[in-house]
Amino acid sequence: MKELTVISGKGGTGKTTIAAALVSLAENAVIADCDVDAADMHLILQPEIIETIDVSGLKVASIDETLCIKCGICKDACRFDAITNDIRIDIYGCEGCGVCAYACPEGAISMIERKAGDAYNSETRFGPMAHARLGIAEEASGLLVAVVRDNARKLAEKYDRDLIIIDGPPGTGCSVIASIAGVDMVLVVTEPSVSGIHDLERILDVADHFNIPAVVCINKYDINEKNSLIIEEYCKDRGIEVVGKLPYDDTPTKAMIQEMTVIEYSDGEFSNKVKDLWENVREKLT
Amino acid sequence: MKIAIASGKGGTGKTTVAVNFALSIENVQLFDCDVEEPNCHLFLGFNLEKVEDINILTPVVDKTKCDFCGKCSEFCQFNAIAVLPEDVLVFPALCHGCGGCAMVCPKDAIVYENRSIGIIEKSKGGNIEFYRGVLNIGEAMSSPVIKALKKHVDESKTAIFDAPPGTACPVISSVQGADYCILVTESTPFGFHDLLLALDVLRKLEIPFGIIINRCDIGDDRVEKYCDTERIPVLMKIPHDRKIARLYSEGIPFVNRIPEWKVKFVQLLDKIQAQI
Numbered sequence A: 001m002k003e004l005t006v007i008s009g010k011g012g013t014g015k016t017t018i019a020a021a022l023v024s025l026a027e028n029a030v031i032a033d034c035d036v037d038a039a040d041m042h043l044i045l046q047p048e049i050i051e052t053i054d055v056s057g058l059k060v061a062s063i064d065e066t067l068c069i070k071c072g073i074c075k076d077a078c079r080f081d082a083i084t085n086d087i088r089i090d091i092y093g094c095e096g097c098g099v100c101a102y103a104c105p106e107g108a109i110s111m112i113e114r115k116a117g118d119a120y121n122s123e124t125r126f127g128p129m130a131h132a133r134l135g136i137a138e139e140a141s142g143l144l145v146a147v148v149r150d151n152a153r154k155l156a157e158k159y160d161r162d163l164i165i166i167d168g169p170p171g172t173g174c175s176v177i178a179s180i181a182g183v184d185m186v187l188v189v190t191e192p193s194v195s196g197i198h199d200l201e202r203i204l205d206v207a208d209h210f211n212i213p214a215v216v217c218i219n220k221y222d223i224n225e226k227n228s229l230i231i232e233e234y235c236k237d238r239g240i241e242v243v244g245k246l247p248y249d250d251t252p253t254k255a256m257i258q259e260m261t262v263i264e265y266s267d268g269e270f271s272n273k274v275k276d277l278w279e280n281v282r283e284k285l286t
Numbered sequence B: 001m002k003i004a005i006a007s008g009k010g011g012t013g014k015t016t017v018a019v020n021f022a023l024s025i026e027n028v029q030l031f032d033c034d035v036e037e038p039n040c041h042l043f044l045g046f047n048l049e050k051v052e053d054i055n056i057l058t059p060v061v062d063k064t065k066c067d068f069c070g071k072c073s074e075f076c077q078f079n080a081i082a083v084l085p086e087d088v089l090v091f092p093a094l095c096h097g098c099g100g101c102a103m104v105c106p107k108d109a110i111v112y113e114n115r116s117i118g119i120i121e122k123s124k125g126g127n128i129e130f131y132r133g134v135l136n137i138g139e140a141m142s143s144p145v146i147k148a149l150k151k152h153v154d155e156s157k158t159a160i161f162d163a164p165p166g167t168a169c170p171v172i173s174s175v176q177g178a179d180y181c182i183l184v185t186e187s188t189p190f191g192f193h194d195l196l197l198a199l200d201v202l203r204k205l206e207i208p209f210g211i212i213i214n215r216c217d218i219g220d221d222r223v224e225k226y227c228d229t230e231r232i233p234v235l236m237k238i239p240h241d242r243k244i245a246r247l248y249s250e251g252i253p254f255v256n257r258i259p260e261w262k263v264k265f266v267q268l269l270d271k272i273q274a275q276i
Ligand code: SF4
Pocket: A063, A067, A068, A069, A070, A071, A072, A073, A074, A075, A087, A103, A104, A105, A106, A107, A108, A109
């Protein structure tokens, strides 16, 4: 079984549009939406949820006011400034480490369960899908990503699928690392702006850091052809293949409004270029 | 006053708004809180100098003192320390530096050393005070860098925080403590959906907000309709203009080339002040 993660570093480069299109072109794939804190794939794939799984995250400290003598030991022990001067827990700052509960001489602090979000196993018109929804203002996104990936692997086994296509989050931190750890290849979707180039460099460094092979797709390459050339040269120097160049086009937005992948929506230039991209990616994966 | 700029969905134009806003008003500080993919500096062209390293205290085990009792690994909530029959392994990338393992160790076998996970830089010169944080490649936790970055806020100035995309912990660390949050969105199904998620977070954190619709003439009118029914102020609309897109792709703030926008950003500040 192979795993491919579509990432971008910078947000808004068209990552989800492209991931959804690849899903509609792959014959035997499972879909995993690992952009759990701003998941959009379901808006196009309209999954029918078969199973909902409660995912608990890290615990959170809770102070029993009747036992607390306001000695302040917990506040001094907390390395995350999550206890206020008047000895209250800032639940958004608390990392659930348990140090305060251990340090409290009165046994006034307990660590309580906290829900990270819901994970779903679903069916779509292109096959099984694993996805999730992070609870509002919850923090354990990396953990939720790990659960989605695990669910996707189980679905792949169950339905005998040989590829998992993962839509990863933007950035380079915790949930990105969880989305790419151990996958066979990452497809980086970039755009020819100075920000796109800068973010591409960083995300390729992250892939390198974890020893994951990367290929690049330049989306909207014609909004600045000079910058597109810079990206191509840069990739060449790094020994990374540019597997696709997609034009700036309103097809993605129109398809999105119709809840369709670009492939379903039109067989124009944009879709044809995505098909070429998919052929290149597939070849690289085998 | 502290104003955060967030979006839910990435690529809607947060950085564009943050930079152009900062360049249009007086007495301002700009903080690039997108420490995983910081971009503001690309538009400002300032020289940057390092202000500080951001360190996390990571345990080091003295194996001559340790008797491999396993209490440290039992305590650690982040699976960052594992005890084998004759060895202790620390996984620095997972360690939050809470200090718990040393606290529970009966043999005093654990000390901590500083491990750098990122840096804070500031602009040298330039007409606005600019700070950014950069998370090291391969590091998972951006919140400590964002929190350290925001310690440089000067309360006598207008501080603008350019937040990362999404709705998870780095976003919460960026918007927490702000007096106001501008959400930059585009009126597409993805933009609208992620806007709703971001609104949920701001309501929970009780931060007042308003909306900027970028590329307002692509997509449809779902965002405006929603703002209308929910009585959410639409602070500004930026059209999809090839000139603006081109300037963006080249790293040029559009207020520098289309000065009438400067006036609109000054009015933006007035609108925010009137709302709070
Ligand atoms: S350590 Fe315990 S008793 Fe002391 S202030 Fe904290 S909660 Fe209260």
